[in-house]
Amino acid sequence: MVVAEVKIKLKKGVADPEGANTKKTLELLGFDVADVKAVKVFEIHLGTDDREDAQKKVEEMCQKLLANPVIHEYSITFS
């Protein structure tokens, strides 16, 4: 079984209210934080054992469902 880690980040310039609010709260708690970015990760356990096939399938999943190309960029790693 292949496990893919899909990391979905907001593109540069897209507002990240979750990150901004987390930063604000950490600062209120007294931490010295320059920036916080919120990232979404999906760990996908695939039925296939073929790594190349898996890469293709996961790319397709990102395009069809997981990421919004207008605001997101994604990266896929396997473990």
Add this chain to the structure above:
Amino acid sequence: MVVAEVKIKLKKGVADPEGANTKKTLELLGFDVADVKAVKVFEIHLGTDDREDAQKKVEEMCQKLLANPVIHEYSITFS
């Protein structure tokens, strides 16, 4: 500047509705998926350059704000 990546996962046995729904939808789209887990990641850019100090601070952030010890487990990596 040190950048910490805090990965916040649900503990084993805790329901993961986001992962479950993502799995269901991927299956409806025709993908062969064994399991999907939703993970939250915060990329924290710290004011300090001291790696050891950063590790301590980020641990504290997790305990005070980012993770709920009842349902979450977290891991911290630096880049």
